[in-house]
Amino acid sequence: MRSERFNILEVNLFYLVIAILLLTFGGYFQKLNIKTGLLITEYVIVLFPLLIFLKLRNKDIKKVLRLNRLRIKHAFLIIVITLFMYPVAVFFNLLMMIIIRSFSVIKPLPIPTADSFHEYIGLFFIIAISAGICEEIFFRGMLLSAYEERFGKKAIVITAFLFGIFHFNLQNLFGPVVLGLIFGYLVYLTDSIYAGIIGHITNNGLAVTLAYMIRVLSSKFNLQSGAVSENTMPNVANMIGGLIFIGIVALIMGILAYLLIKVIREDMKIDDVKNRCDERYRIDAGIYSAKERFVHYAPLIVVFLIYVFICYIQF
Incomplete structure (x- = not known):
């Protein structure tokens, strides 16, 4: 007989274990080879353990x-x-960078950039497709379902912050929190994980594509590209100007x-269903003591x- 409800403690412990594996084994393999390490992280550390856990x-x-x-x-x-x-995601990330x-010192994010079209295709598969599938199944799949049982629509916000x-x-x-809110709401509206997967792949794919195009244009016009150093970073005033424009x-x-x-939302006509579900979740959410919570x-x-x-150690 299938289990009807999630044990939230087990789900949170699973999230903790995956986070530790990401920081240890995932970090280790990514240092050896960033591309292979990312694939190991997405499939071996995130996706496969999740499917085994559900089984x-x-x-x-x-x-x-x-x-x-x-x-x-849709x-x-x-x-x-x-x-x-x-x-919008860029705006909020830039806001954090100004802070x-x-x-x-602002440090460049450890995201590889393609030097050739062949490498671009590989990075698109790793960073866009693989991450889009594995991370969405984890966050907007299992975690959203687990928290939705307890908190209803508020689960979208919770899983966005966990993301x-x-x-x-x-x-x-x-930036990821904002995108997590959007992807979570789209999955909630359509009742389909494919909404989150498509959105995630689109976002990451755009980031990979823009980085590749900048690299190509920099090479074509002999513009300086590479790691950003502290001395080349704009000052706070210039960053605020950029923030206003992007805003x-x-x-x-x-x-x-x-x-x-x-x-x-109008296509799905889901309002009545959501209200009934939220009422049921609110009733069930109060049965645990403060210590248990x-x-x-x-x-x-x-x-x-x-x-x-x-x-703290990064900055």
């Missing part, structure tokens, strides 16, 4: 992961929504994305403390 817990994988059909119309809209939301710049923390980089915190673009794009999300979420506190420690 051992006798869960209905199709139901938990929302392996439901997604309308072609798939196209999600691609456009993600493209519109990209400046960091005011008291420390941001999972990157273990203060400079890259706000205007992000505001316009964000409004357009919201209008497209409304189209999907603390024990259940203690693994998340450990992950957060690890995150704080890593951010």
Whole structure:
């Protein structure tokens, strides 16, 4: 007989274990070879253990992961929504960088950039497709389902922050949180994990493509490219100017994305279902004592403390 509900303590412990494996074995293999290490991280550390965990817990994988059909119309809209939301994520990451710049040095994110078209295809598969599939199944699949049982729609916010923390980089915190909110809501609306996967692949694919195009243009016009040093970073005043410009673009794009999300929402006609589900979750959420709730979420506190420690040694 299949288990109907998640044990939230087990889910949080699983998140803690995966985070530790990411920082230890994942970090080790990525230092040896960044591309191979990323593949090991996504499939061996994130995806396969999750599927094994669900199987051992006798869960209905199709139901938990929302392996439901997604309308072609919605798939196209999600691609456009993600493209519109990209400046919004950049805006929030730049905001964090300005905060960091005011008291420390900004360091380049450890993301490889393609030097050739062949390498670009490989990085697109690793950073966009593999990460899009594995991370969405983890966060908007299992974690969203588990937290949705307890908190209803609030699970979107919770898993978005867990997604941001999972990157273990203060400079890259706000952007993933924003994208996690969008992907989570799209999965919630469509009841399909493919909404998150398509959005994630689009976002990461755009980042890989832009980095490759900048590298190609820099090489073609003999522009200096490479690692950013402390001396070449703009000052806070210039960064604030850039933040204002990107903020205007992000505001316009964000409004357009919201209008497209409304189209999907109207198509799904899901409001009554959500209200009934939220009422059921609110009733079930109060049956645990304060001590039990603390024990259940203690693994998340450990992950957060690890995150704080890593951010401290980074800056």
